[in-house]
Amino acid sequence: MTTRAELAALDAADPLQSFRDRFVLADGLIYLDGNSLGALPRHTAARLQDVITREWGQDLITSWNRNDWIGMGTRVGDKIGRLIGAGPGQVVCADSTSINVFKLVAAAVALRPGRTVVLSDHGNFPTDLYMVQGLASIAGQGVTLKLVDEGDLIGAIDDTVACVLTTEVNYRTGWRHDMAATTKAAHAAGAIMLWDLAHSAGAFPVHLDAVGADLAVGCGYKYLNGGPGAPAFLYVASRHQATIRPPLSGWLGHDAPFAFDLTYRPAGGIVRNVCGTPPVLSMAALECGVDVMLEADMAEVRRKSVALADLFHQLVEDRLPGQFRIISPRDGDRRGSQVCLAHDHGYAIVQALVAAHVIPDFRAPDILRFGLTPLYVRYVDIWDAVERLGAIMAAETWRRPEFQTRAKVT
Numbered sequence: 001m002t003t004r005a006e007l008a009a010l011d012a013a014d015p016l017q018s019f020r021d022r023f024v025l026a027d028g029l030i031y032l033d034g035n036s037l038g039a040l041p042r043h044t045a046a047r048l049q050d051v052i053t054r055e056w057g058q059d060l061i062t063s064w065n066r067n068d069w070i071g072m073g074t075r076v077g078d079k080i081g082r083l084i085g086a087g088p089g090q091v092v093c094a095d096s097t098s099i100n101v102f103k104l105v106a107a108a109v110a111l112r113p114g115r116t117v118v119l120s121d122h123g124n125f126p127t128d129l130y131m132v133q134g135l136a137s138i139a140g141q142g143v144t145l146k147l148v149d150e151g152d153l154i155g156a157i158d159d160t161v162a163c164v165l166t167t168e169v170n171y172r173t174g175w176r177h178d179m180a181a182t183t184k185a186a187h188a189a190g191a192i193m194l195w196d197l198a199h200s201a202g203a204f205p206v207h208l209d210a211v212g213a214d215l216a217v218g219c220g221y222k223y224l225n226g227g228p229g230a231p232a233f234l235y236v237a238s239r240h241q242a243t244i245r246p247p248l249s250g251w252l253g254h255d256a257p258f259a260f261d262l263t264y265r266p267a268g269g270i271v272r273n274v275c276g277t278p279p280v281l282s283m284a285a286l287e288c289g290v291d292v293m294l295e296a297d298m299a300e301v302r303r304k305s306v307a308l309a310d311l312f313h314q315l316v317e318d319r320l321p322g323q324f325r326i327i328s329p330r331d332g333d334r335r336g337s338q339v340c341l342a343h344d345h346g347y348a349i350v351q352a353l354v355a356a357h358v359i360p361d362f363r364a365p366d367i368l369r370f371g372l373t374p375l376y377v378r379y380v381d382i383w384d385a386v387e388r389l390g391a392i393m394a395a396e397t398w399r400r401p402e403f404q405t406r407a408k409v410t
């Protein structure tokens with residue numbers, strides 16, 4: 001049987017150990033929700049202070065050139081590219097994930113004239129599906145959304161499909177698609193493959209170029225620690241950049257924005273996928289989060305993430321037998337960086353955990369979701385979280401009335 005002392009020894013020997021101190025985390029708090037909102041990197045506040053007081057306060061409009069605000073989207077994009085296996089010039093930081101899904105699905109369908117089907121699965125995050133539904137409502141017969149079970153996605157790709165759209169890791173269960181095999185199947189049928197990396201970027205190594213991915217989007221405020229509402233990113237493989245036509249053709253994606261031509265003409269390269277002005281403050285914060293990730297060895301991050309999840313599963317089985325259904329895959333290869341437990345009273349149990357300074361989140365209808373972020377989550381945190389969960393179950397503290405009312409955000 002594992003002991004807490006053994007886990008403390010693992011933490012002491014952990015090559016990622018020093019990273020925890022790079023984040024602001026209250027003593028005694030076990031934060032297992034970095035998959036929804038990453039923790040605050042220690043140097044972000046000073047960097048933002050500088051952007052506000054010097055770059056904005058003093059340099060004012062000259063900052064667009066002097067402090068390269070205008071180049072931020074591609075600069076931060078290239079840095080994110082290093083985390084997701086994308087060579088330079090293929091990633092840009094812009095807009096939100098939802099908006100980037102819209103832009104790239106529309107562009108993907110346009111790349112496959114005569115085909116109208118956007119194929120996705122029931123495990124995909126709803127906003128991705130909603131954006132396709134919205135696109136279909138303006139594209140009429142030109143776009144149809146087809147949904148299948150996630151395990152059936154590859155088998156459902158045929159020559160009617162213009163674009164396969166899915167999220168690599170199921171946000172609710174942690175189940176992970178086989179990116180190489182799915183991309184290959186899409187290409188064999190002549191379809192464009194669009195990956196949502198919201199639960200991948202910064203969570204484990206991704207190899208977009210190596211698998212021959214076409215398009216991807218992802219989120220800045222989760223594993224990249226960019227802060228609430230941080231801008232998102234998008235990837236367009238070099239081979240598609242000259243032909244892709246962004247449907248949201250804004251001026252900063254124009255070839256010569258400051259010529260103020262009356263007709264849109266797309267910029268060369270990834271920049272054409274930008275619409276408008278970058279949110280400088282939020283992007284500066286995101287860059288801080290990405291910079292910390294870039295210092296870490298992603299292979300080590302992955303190794304520890306798998307070990308933390310395996311430990312979590314094992315402790316729940318050993319110490320709370322029969323109390324929860326373990327939903328997250330046991331096979332590390334088929335799993336993202338989260339552990340998911342199902343319980344009929346999941347919502348109330350999550351509230352009781354929060355009151356005990358363990359922060360997971362709840363995903364309807366019955367899932368307790370624990371995000372594992374190896375830069376700041378320790379092995380002993382998993383032990384302590386399961387201990388506190390056990391105490392809550394034994395004393396049934398989750399039955400308290402204050403844990404029953406649902407807040408707006410779960």
Ligand SMILES: *Cc1c(COP(=O)(O)O)cnc(C)c1O
Pocket residue numbers: 096097098099125127128167171196198199219232
């Ligand atoms: C979190 C998440 C999003 C979020 O989209 P926003 O536009 O940033 O709100 C999109 N897709 C997936 C898969 C997510 O997990």
